[in-house]
Amino acid sequence: MAAPAQKRVLLIIGGGIAAYKSLSLIRLLRTAGIGARVVLTDAAKEFVTPLSAGALSNDKVYTDLFDLNDEAEMGHIALSRSADLVVVAPATANMMAKLANGLADDLASTLLLATDKRVMMAPAMNVRMWHHGATQRNVATLNGDGVLMVGPEEGDMACGEFGLGRMAEPETIFKAIMAELNPRTGALNGKHVLMTAGPTFEPLDPVRGITNRSSGKQGYAIAEALAAEGANVTLISGPVSLPTPEGVERIDVRTALEMFDTVHAHLPADAFIGVAAVSDWRAQTVAADKQKKSANSDELTITLIKNPDILASVGLHTTMRPTLVLGFAAETQNLEVYGKTKLRTKGADAIFANEVGDDKVFDQDTTNMMLIDAHGPTSVKRLTKAEVAQDITQYIISRLN
Numbered sequence: 001m002a003a004p005a006q007k008r009v010l011l012i013i014g015g016g017i018a019a020y021k022s023l024s025l026i027r028l029l030r031t032a033g034i035g036a037r038v039v040l041t042d043a044a045k046e047f048v049t050p051l052s053a054g055a056l057s058n059d060k061v062y063t064d065l066f067d068l069n070d071e072a073e074m075g076h077i078a079l080s081r082s083a084d085l086v087v088v089a090p091a092t093a094n095m096m097a098k099l100a101n102g103l104a105d106d107l108a109s110t111l112l113l114a115t116d117k118r119v120m121m122a123p124a125m126n127v128r129m130w131h132h133g134a135t136q137r138n139v140a141t142l143n144g145d146g147v148l149m150v151g152p153e154e155g156d157m158a159c160g161e162f163g164l165g166r167m168a169e170p171e172t173i174f175k176a177i178m179a180e181l182n183p184r185t186g187a188l189n190g191k192h193v194l195m196t197a198g199p200t201f202e203p204l205d206p207v208r209g210i211t212n213r214s215s216g217k218q219g220y221a222i223a224e225a226l227a228a229e230g231a232n233v234t235l236i237s238g239p240v241s242l243p244t245p246e247g248v249e250r251i252d253v254r255t256a257l258e259m260f261d262t263v264h265a266h267l268p269a270d271a272f273i274g275v276a277a278v279s280d281w282r283a284q285t286v287a288a289d290k291q292k293k294s295a296n297s298d299e300l301t302i303t304l305i306k307n308p309d310i311l312a313s314v315g316l317h318t319t320m321r322p323t324l325v326l327g328f329a330a331e332t333q334n335l336e337v338y339g340k341t342k343l344r345t346k347g348a349d350a351i352f353a354n355e356v357g358d359d360k361v362f363d364q365d366t367t368n369m370m371l372i373d374a375h376g377p378t379s380v381k382r383l384t385k386a387e388v389a390q391d392i393t394q395y396i397i398s399r400l401n
């Protein structure tokens with residue numbers, strides 16, 4: 001049997017300070033067996049040399065439109081179609097403006113107009129350039145034309161400012177490229193599942209806080225099983241020490257309030273699953289300094305106030321309620337009674353009620369679980385967390401399709 005053809009990326013590097021990061025992207029692609037052919041704009045040559053890009057890609061580096069006239073050379077049309085995907089990283093404000101307006105005045109912009117392949121852009125620029133009305137109009141046009149955007153991200157910039165405009169990290173762009181080159185097929189293809197996992201941490205002072213014994217294992221197993229079925233999974237995770245499952249977009253948060261805001265920022269979704277063990281309470285005031293023992297008192301009073309209920313806020317959402325809202329309940333007793341109450345009061349479609357206790361569920365690989373939905377409760381089953389993940393995935397498939 002013939003070996004599958006090597007996938008190829010045409011990587012256009014624009015003239016931004018982030019151009020050096022694209023050298024790491026070339027290395028990541030090559031290590032994964034992806035061919036990377038590089039085009040540098042004139043401005044990009046001020047930031048990285050054709051020599052280093054060529055050494056990493058192990059291929060000729062293309063820079064000038066009129067160098068391609070030679071019969072022995074690949075013409076610009078052939079070059080624009082020689083890859084499975086065209087990636088622009090960094091995509092400068094200038095390059096985005098040119099493509100949005102159909103300009104073709106150098107090799108990079110001509111290739112972008114001539115290509116018959118999907119174009120992916122990783123914008124990188126100063127925060128004010130990014131927020132400029134002209135850039136935002138160009139982004140909207142490019143989105144409408146089917147250009148895939150990766151980033152930009154928020155953070156400190158080379159120019160000393162802070163905000164949106166940093167190029168996505170090479171690993172993030174690499175993952176987006178791999179997802180585009182190897183589209184996943186499965187029963188949940190194209191469905192967006194938003195979910196939470198792990199514990200939350202509510203600070204009391206800079207050193208101490210309130211947390212719980214959730215390890216995140218169940219949520220991460222579910223995220224992995226859903227992604228394997230082709231779902232676009234956004235996993236909002238509390239502090240855990242688990243690797244991110246393949247193909248899952250993970251966003252780390254710490255407190256219940258951060259988790260609440262992040263969940264709502266990622267709606268709409270086809271399904272929401274609240275697996276995280278979210279703290280019901282947080283300290284009314286977080287002490288600025290570590291709370292010292294006092295010689296005069298053997299007691300310390302901390303006032304706790306209620307955190308918002310994430311599951312109910314999604315289940316009862318008036319405009320963006322996902323088609324399917326699933327919640328987890330961790331109970332030490334009365335599984336069915338508490339599970340039914342949760343189902344009713346939180347606007348959920350189903351509750352997976354788990355029996356928890358000293359040596360049960362938390363950080364274990366097995367759980368005792370009961371499913372409660374409109375059809376009533378199932379009997380309590382002892383299952384591994386991987387089996388639960390498979391069961392829930394099948395449940396979601398049957399309910400969403």
Ligand SMILES: Cc1cc2nc3c(=O)[nH]c(=O)nc-3n(C[C@H](O)[C@H](O)[C@H](O)COP(=O)(O)O)c2cc1C
Pocket residue numbers: 013014015016017018041042043044090091092093094095124125126129
């Ligand atoms: C030091 C320096 C850093 C720059 N960084 C960026 C940048 O990150 N993003 C951007 O859009 N333009 C940046 N520019 C401006 C671009 O280089 C300029 O717009 C150029 O025309 C882009 O050409 P190109 O799009 O053909 O690569 C920078 C310029 C300089 C001198």
